[in-house]
Structures are given as structure tokens and as C-alpha cells.
Amino acid sequence: xxxxxxxxxxxxxxxxxxxxxxxxxxxxxxxxxxxxxxxxxxxxxxxxxxxxxxxxxxxxxxxxxxxxxxxxxxxxxxxxxxxxxxxxxxxxxxxxxxxxxxxxxxxxxxxxxxxxxxxxxxxxxxxxxxxxxxxxxxxxxxxxxxxxxxxxxxxxxxxxxxxxxxxxxxxxxxxxxxxxxxxxxxxxxxxxxxxxxxxxxxxxxxxxxxxxxxxxxxxxxxxxxxxxxxxxxxxxxxxxxxxxxxxxxxxxxxxxxxxxxxxxxxxxxxxxxxxxxxxxxxxxxxxxxxxxxxxxxxxxxxxxxxxxxxxxxxxxxxxxxxxxxxxxxxxxxxxxxxxxxxxxxxxxxxxxxxxxxxxxxxxxxxxxxxxxxx
Amino acid sequence: xxxxxxxxxxxxxxxxxxxxxxxxxxxxxxxxxxxxxxxxxxxxxxxxxxxxxxxxxxxxxxxxxxxxxxxxxxxxxxxxxxxxxxxxxxxxxxxxxxxxxxxxxxxxxxxxxxxxxxxxxxxxxxxxxxxxxxxxxxxxxxxxxxxxxxxxxxxxxxxxxxxxxxxxxxxxxxxxxxxxxxxxxxxxxxxxxxxxxxxxxxxxxxxxxxxxxxxxxxxxxxxxxxxxxxxxxxxxxxxxxxxxxxxxxxxxxxxxxxxxxxxxxxxxxxxxxxxxxxxxxxxxxxxxxxxxxxxxxxxxxxxxxxxxxxxx
Numbered sequence: 001x002x003x004x005x006x007x008x009x010x011x012x013x014x015x016x017x018x019x020x021x022x023x024x025x026x027x028x029x030x031x032x033x034x035x036x037x038x039x040x041x042x043x044x045x046x047x048x049x050x051x052x053x054x055x056x057x058x059x060x061x062x063x064x065x066x067x068x069x070x071x072x073x074x075x076x077x078x079x080x081x082x083x084x085x086x087x088x089x090x091x092x093x094x095x096x097x098x099x100x101x102x103x104x105x106x107x108x109x110x111x112x113x114x115x116x117x118x119x120x121x122x123x124x125x126x127x128x129x130x131x132x133x134x135x136x137x138x139x140x141x142x143x144x145x146x147x148x149x150x151x152x153x154x155x156x157x158x159x160x161x162x163x164x165x166x167x168x169x170x171x172x173x174x175x176x177x178x179x180x181x182x183x184x185x186x187x188x189x190x191x192x193x194x195x196x197x198x199x200x201x202x203x204x205x206x207x208x209x210x211x212x213x214x215x216x217x218x219x220x221x222x223x224x225x226x227x228x229x230x231x232x233x234x235x236x237x238x239x240x241x242x243x244x245x246x247x248x249x250x251x252x253x254x255x256x257x258x259x260x261x262x263x264x265x266x267x268x269x270x271x272x273x274x275x276x277x278x279x280x281x282x283x284x285x286x287x288x289x290x291x292x293x294x295x296x297x298x299x300x301x302x303x304x305x306x307x308x309x310x311x312x313x314x315x316x317x318x319x320x321x322x323x324x325x326x327x328x329x330x331x332x333x334x335x336x337x338x339x340x341x342x343x344x345x346x347x348x349x350x351x352x353x354x355x356x357x358x359x360x361x362x363x364x365x366x367x368x369x370x371x372x373x374x
Numbered sequence: 375x376x377x378x379x380x381x382x383x384x385x386x387x388x389x390x391x392x393x394x395x396x397x398x399x400x401x402x403x404x405x406x407x408x409x410x411x412x413x414x415x416x417x418x419x420x421x422x423x424x425x426x427x428x429x430x431x432x433x434x435x436x437x438x439x440x441x442x443x444x445x446x447x448x449x450x451x452x453x454x455x456x457x458x459x460x461x462x463x464x465x466x467x468x469x470x471x472x473x474x475x476x477x478x479x480x481x482x483x484x485x486x487x488x489x490x491x492x493x494x495x496x497x498x499x500x501x502x503x504x505x506x507x508x509x510x511x512x513x514x515x516x517x518x519x520x521x522x523x524x525x526x527x528x529x530x531x532x533x534x535x536x537x538x539x540x541x542x543x544x545x546x547x548x549x550x551x552x553x554x555x556x557x558x559x560x561x562x563x564x565x566x567x568x569x570x571x572x573x574x575x576x577x578x579x580x581x582x583x584x585x586x587x588x589x590x591x592x593x594x595x596x597x598x599x600x601x602x603x604x605x606x607x608x609x610x611x612x613x614x615x616x617x618x619x620x621x622x623x624x625x626x627x628x629x630x631x632x633x634x635x636x637x638x639x640x641x642x643x644x645x646x647x648x649x650x651x652x653x654x655x656x657x658x659x660x661x662x663x664x665x666x667x668x669x670x671x672x673x674x675x676x677x678x679x680x681x682x683x684x685x686x
Contacts, residue, residue, distance in 0.1 A: 056504060061440045180426075180433050183533055188426045203427045207455055210428065210436075215453050217437035218534075227537075 057270065061216035066155065068267045076158055077118050084161030085115035088344050095347045105351055113344040115163060120337045125157040127334040128167040129262050136175050139194055142184065143254065147221045147261045149178035152213060154266075159212040162341060165205065172202050173209055181217040222257045225275040226250070233290050241286070249286075253278050256323075263326045269319045276312075277319035388454070388463055390416050399431050399530070404466065407451070413466040414451055418459050431530035432460055438506050438529040446497030448517060448527040467525055471513035471575070474685055475582055482683065484639055487579045488670070489677035490516070493524035494572060499662035501526065502565045505535040509546040511571035513578060522680035535565060547571060549594050550584050554605060555656050557595045558616035566656035569665065573651025580637050580644075595622065603627025605654035613654070643669040 057063055068076065092113050096106065116124070132153045136146040152174040157167065172195050179186050188199045195202070210217075230250050234241060256278045260266075265274050279287045295309040343350045390403035394415070403416045419432040439450035439462075452463040471490065474480055494516055501508055508515075509531040517527045531546055542563060544556045553570035555563050577585035586601060588594025595618070599605075604624045605613045613619060628636075633645050640648070647670035650660035660668075671677070 051503075059441070059443060060504075176427065177433075180428065180430055181437060183430075183434075185426075185430055206427045207460070211455070215436050216440055217433065218441050224537075 057220070060220060061214070061218060062220050063270075065214045065216050066267060067270075070268060073158075073264060073267050074118075077122065080157075080159065080161050081116070081118045081121055081163075084163035088113075088115040088163055092344070092347055099348075099351070101351070105354060108350065108354060109347055112340065112350055113347050114340065115344050116161075116337060116341055120340070121157075121162050123329045124162050124167060124334060124337045124341065125154065126262065127329040127331075128171060129153050130328065132171050132174060133258065133262065135171060135195070136178075139175070141175070141179065142182075143258065144221055144223060145178050145182045145184055147223070147258055148182055148219050149175045150258075150261050151219050151221075151266060152178050152181075152209065154262075156209055156212045160208075163345060165208075169197075169201065170205060170209065172197050173205050176202050177206055177209055220271045221261070222271040222275040222278070223254065225272040226253055226257060226278070229272075229275055229279065233286070236290055236293050237286075249282055253282050256281065259326075260323045263323055265319050265322045268322065269315070273315055273319055274323075276316045277323060280316055280320050281323065388414060388416055388452070388461070390418075399429050407463070415464045415466045417462040417464055419462070420459075428460065432462070434532050435462065435529045438501075438532045441504055441506065442500060444497060444500040446493045446524055446526060447500060448525045464527075465519070465525070467517035467519055467527065469518040469685060470527075471516040471518070471524075471579070474518070475513055475578060480685055482579075482685075483675075483678070484580075484644075485675040485678040486683045487576070488675070489680055489683065490524055490579065491572070491576055492666075492671060492677050493680065494526065494575070495662055495665050497524065497526035498568055498572060499666060501532075502535070502568070502662050506532055507535055507565055508532050508568050508571075510548060511568050511575065512548045512551045513575055514548075516575070518685065522683045522685065524680070536562065538562075549588055549591065550574065550586050552594060553656065554595075554598060554654050557591070557598065558613070558618060560616070564656060565661065566659045569651050569659055569661065570656075572665070573648055576648055576651065577637070580640055599623070599625050601628065602652055602654070609658070610655035641670070641673065643673050646670070 092109065096109065101109070129150050132149050133146055136149045141149070153167075153170060156165075156170055156174065172191075175195070176186075176188065176191055179191075188202055192199045192202060230246065234243070234246060253275075257274070260274055260278060265277070269277070276287065276291075291309065291312070387408050389405045389408065391406065392404045393401060394404050395402040400417045400419050403418065405414050405416045406412065407414050417435075419429055436450070436453065439448070443449070448467065449465040450462060451465060454461050454463070474482070494511075498508065498511070506529075508526065508529065510528060511526070515526065515528045517525045519525060533542075536542055539562070541561045544559045544561065544563070547553070547556060547567060551571040551574045553563070553567040556567055574585050586594070586597050588597045599622065603626055604622055606624075607614050630645070633649075634640070637645060637648070647665065647668045650668065651665060653659040
């Protein structure tokens with residue numbers, strides 16, 4: 001952060017239209033006197049700027065470090081993959097040169113020790129991200145912490161390749177750090193008791209994880225916007241929505257948000273945009289009506305910060321299709337990729353296995369030291 | 375936009391020249407950023423305490439300082455790992471309000487106090503609008519830059535503003551600056567606890583001695599309510615339902631004359647401002663915006679220019 005952006009309030013009295021510091025129960029200050037506000041407007045100091053919620057979001061580390069365009073996201077993955085793949089190529093070449101190998105062995109090596117492709121790598125990451133979710137659910141962690149765990153895990157493997165770090169060895173580390181980051185402290189010993197790995201394994205990559213996260217631990221999940229939208233929908237469509245139905249929809253949306261966190265939308269869209277996309281998937285008619293009402297009211301107020309209804313719809317639909325296109329990775333696929341990942345890092349195991357199995361016909365893809373994916 | 379904290383662990387980039395402080399979980403050194411010659415402070419988190427991996431206070435500090443870039447909040451310059459120790463590189467801040475309050479050779483004026491309050495509240499407001507509670511505001515954590523600017527520091531106890539039904543620990547904030555709802559052991563509280571602390575700090579700046587110096591947690595209630603009156607259900611509905619309420623001595627709130635006598639130099643607006651922050655009922659207590667909009671900041675004298683306050 002050699003050149004940090006500093007939020008500077010140029011005026012002592014900064015009037016914000018929304019009081020961000022208090023909850024909906026608490027009333028906004030009534031101390032704002034109209035003519036005083038006018039006075040401030042008239043005497044605006046040179047760099048006067050009213051800070052909006054969007055400005056605040058743009059200062060978050062989530063926006064600064066972890067929000068990308070689709071192209072940039074792909075570029076990052078290609079880059080991470082390439083660095084690891086280059087090392088693998090070099091190691092395999094060295095291995096071939098050092099060992100006295102038969103043509104058959106060389107052929108098998110060429111076939112089985114290729115570094116993972118970007119897409120295979122992503123499949124393996126997504127497979128394990130799902131594991132993070134399942135394990136943290138087993139540990140009965142609150143929804144937000146589960147989401148943070150998934151997010152930490154995915155970010156670690158945006159910066160590092162599964163060919164450099166075994167995804168399995170990061171699963172518990174991410175859950176453990178997520179608990180601490182969310183102020184939900186569990187001692188490492190009691191955590192190790194509930195989870196399989198021992199404390200050393202849990203802590204081994206903790207700093208590496210923190211570093212890979214760019215020390216950005218505060219994550220804005222879409223759960224809070226979901227709550228906000230539900231309060232506002234009930235307000236805007238007062239008397240026109242069934243509260244029971246709304247309650248059920250809320251719970252369904254919450255589950256869908258956790259699913260969405262497993263996808264790339266978290267890097268490409270803001271939390272409220274993701275929330276709206278989920279709401280759109282859940283009840284398109286209701287949300288369309290709600291948004292139409294919001295925009296019809298807002299259109300009277302000329303505000304530079306607001307976007308047009310159609311632009312917003314485009315964003316929401318874009319986000320929606322990302323969520324809907326996501327396919328889960330089968331255990332079989334994951335196992336195959338994990339085997340390839342294992343052999344490209346351990347060519348000797350492949351050769352030894354060939355020697356041992358020489359007379360037999362190869363039947364399964366599972367190596368001697370079968371990389372467990374379950 | 376700002377550049378992210380760089381990952382290369384360049385421990386040689388930062389020198390540690392002199393140990394300037396030691397806390398329960400960290401040692402602070404004065405140092406230099408080699409590439410620029412900038413003076414910095416390095417907070418080295420003690421690893422020996424790391425039986426549960428990275429320390430919670432360090433995690434909180436990193437987490438919240440990463441989100442806040444504001445003139446009145448300490449700047450997190452960099453983070454690096456050296457010899458298994460986590461090191462936070464912070465901007466170098468040579469003094470703090472506690473030192474200044476205690477140093478009898480330093481004279482400061484009501485305009486200086488106003489300037490410090492303004493800067494403190496801007497920093498606190500920025501935390502609150504980012505949904506962050508500091509939970510340990512006290513003169514010792516309000517640091518001063520070489521050009522006199524207040525920087526809110528030490529986010530080791532900070533947390534996110536809780537959701538409506540979240541249960542929290544009331545064992546936060548250094549005793550003398552602890553809001554009444556915390557003294558009562560409330561399981562839920564809001565950013566109002568930080569404002570109370572600012573109110574107590576304001577009083578201390580005017581008196582130049584701690585305003586509510588309780589000897590222990592029980593005495594803190596006694597001292598607080600003797601000075602400001604015991605809250606009743608009338609002004610704070612259901613306050614009497616707190617477990618410890620029944621044992622309390624009921625004191626009347628101080629009359630305006632009593633306050634005037636205690637705070638001789640304070641104007642009516644200054645007293646009103648203080649009372650707004652020291653309101654018993656957290657729901658009625660002023661929030662950071664109300665404080666910043668207070669008449670106190672608009673009346674004479676205007677707040678001093680920070681760089682012109684003589685503190686040495």
C-alpha cells in the first residue's frame with residue numbers, strides 16, 4: 001500500500017442522507033437543520049465530496065484486491081497455472097534425464113505426467129471448495145463463516161496452483177482461519193479434535209494463506225443485502241406480499257447464496273448484485289415488480305449515482321446466468337484430475353507402479369498412493 | 375487505486391532500530407523503510423503466544439486496518455513475516471493524548487481540545503460508517519502524528535457492528551471508558567459504546583485528570599453513576615432488568631450548575647456536546663454524525679490547526 005487512497009472529509013460537518021452507523025430500528029438524527037444544510041452547500045470547500053455507499057464499497061479490500069473483470073480473472077488463472085506447469089515440465093525433464101528409462105516408460109510418462117490444464121485445475125479447486133462447505137457444515141459453523149471459508153479457499157487457489165499446494169491440505173486451514181477472522185474462536189486443539197488433521201497440519205499454511213489473501217480478511221457476503229432487500233420489499237410491497245411466503249423465500253435465497261459463493265460471481269459482481277440475481281432466480285415476478293416500483297419512485301429524483309433500470313437488469317441477468325451455468329464436479333472427475341496432479345509431481349511413483357504392475361493389465365487410474373479426494 | 379500490500383517478504387526493507395513499547399501480544403519498534411527513508415513503526419506479534427496459530431488481536435488489527443484509509447486512522451503500511459513472526463508496519467506516530475494530558479508542562483487551549491475531538495470523531499465516524507466498532511477508545515489509543523494529526527489506533531479489540539440478535543462479550547473497553555450498558559454486562563450493544571468513550575475522553579481533556587476512574591468493575595458503576603446519575607426506566611426502558619441494577623445506589627443526574635462548576639471552562643454547547651455523548655441510554659446517545667454536527671464545533675473558538683498545537 002505505497003499509495004493508499006485516503007478518505008478525507010473536507011468539512012467538519014458531513015451530512016449523509018443515510019445514517020450508516022445505526023440499524024433500521026434506530027432513528028436517524030433529527031439534528032439536521034435545513035437552512036444549515038443549505039449553508040454548507042453554499043460554502044462547499046474546494047474538494048468537497050459527499051461519500052456514498054458505493055464510495056465506501058470501492059474502498060473495501062474486497063473491491064480493491066478481489067474484484068476482477070472476466071478477462072482479468074481468466075488471466076490470473078492462466079498465470080498461476082503457467083508458473084506451476086513450467087516447474088512441472090522442468091522437473092519431468094530433469095527426471096527423464098536422470099533416470100535410465102525405457103521407451104515404454106517414457107511414453108507412459110509423457111501420457112500421464114502432463115501438468116493440469118487451467119480448466120482441470122479449476123475443477124479440482126471447485127470440488128474441494130465444495131468439501132470446505134460440507135466440512136464446515138459438519139462443524140455446525142454459522143452460514144457467514146462457511147461462506148468465508150469457501151471464499152478463503154478459492155482465493156488461495158487463485159494465487160497458488162493445486163500443483164504447488166495440495167488442496168486437501170488447505171481445507172482445514174481455511175476453515176480455521178475463517179473462524180478466527182469472523183471472531184468465532186475455536187482453539188486449534190478442539191478444532192483438531194473435531195476435524196481430522198492434527199494441529200501442525202492445520203497451522204502449517206496459515207501464514208501462507210493470510211499472505212495469499214493479501215491480508216484481506218473482511219468479506220462482504222450477500223447475506224446482509226438479502227436481509228436489507230427483504231425488509232425493503234416488505235416495505236415497498238406492503239400488504240401485497242404474504243409474510244409466510246416471504247419467510248420461505250428468504251430461507252431458500254440464503255441457501256442459494258452459499259451456492260453462488262462457490263462460483264466466480266463473487267469476483268465479478270457486488271454483493272447486492274448477486275443478491276438480486278438470486279432473488280430473480282427465486283421469484284422473478286416479485287423482484288421485477290419491486291424493482292419497477294423502486295425505479296419509478298427514484299426516477300423523479302435526479303441522481304448521478306443511480307443506474308438505469310435496464311442497465312441493472314443486464315447486470316443481474318449476467319450474474320444470474322453465471323450462477324445457473326455452474327456445474328458441480330463429480331467425484332470421478334476429481335479423482336482422475338487428482339491422480340494426474342499426483343503423478344506430474346511424483347513421476348517416480350508412476351515408474352515404480354509400472355514396474356510392479358508390469359505383468360498385469362492396468363485397470364484403474366488410481367495410483368499406488370491413491371490420492372484421496374473424499 | 376491503491377496498490378495492494380506486496381507479498382515479497384522483504385524484511386530487509388524495514389529496519390527495527392529501537393524498541394519503543396511492549397504489550398501483551400506485541401513489541402513495537404521504531405524503524406525506517408529503507409527504500410524511501412520514511413520513519414515507520416513495526417509491531418512485531420509475539421510468536422511464542424501462537425499456540426493457536428495467528429493471534430486473534432493481530433487478525434482483528436490486520437482485518438480492520440486493511441479496510442480503513444482515513445486521515446484520522448493509523449495507516450497500515452505493510453505486513454511481513456520474518457523468523458516466523460508476523461510484523462505489522464504502521465505509520466510512525468510519536469505521541470498520544472495520554473502522554474499529553476499527563477505532561478503538566480504542556481498547556482493546551484479549548485480550541486486545541488476542539489481540534490482533537492473533531493479529528494477523533496472523524497476517525498470514529500469513518501469506522502462506524504464502515505460498520506466497524508473500535509471497542510477500546512482511550513487517550514492512549516489516540517495517537518498524534520508529527521504534524522499534530524490525531525490517528526485512532528489499536529484495532530486489536532475491534533469487531534463488525536453486530537446484527538440485531540448477535541450475542542457479544544461485554545468485557546471490552548478499558549474500564550474508565552466503558553459505557554453503562556457494558557458495565558451492566560449487556561449481551562448486545564452498538565457503536566454507541568465508542569461514543570461514550572469519546573465523551574469520557576472529552577471530559578478528561580477538559581479536566582486533565584481521568585473523569586471516571588473506577589478502582590474495579592463494581593466501583594466503576596459507582597463512580598459513573600455518582601457523576602452522571604443512575605439511569606432509570608424512565609429514560610432508559612428496562613434498564614432495571616439488568617442483573618446488577620438492584621444493588622445500585624440511585625443518584626440523581628447532575629444539575630447543569632453542578633456540571634458548570636466541574637467543567638469551568640466549558641461553554642454551554644460544549645457541555646451539551648459532552649452530555650450528548652455521555653447519555654446513559656445507548657439509543658438516545660448521540661451518534662458520530664450528531665456529534666460532528668454539534669453546535670460546539672460551529673461556535674467560537676474554531677478548532678486549532680493541528681500543526682500549530684504546541685505539544686513539545
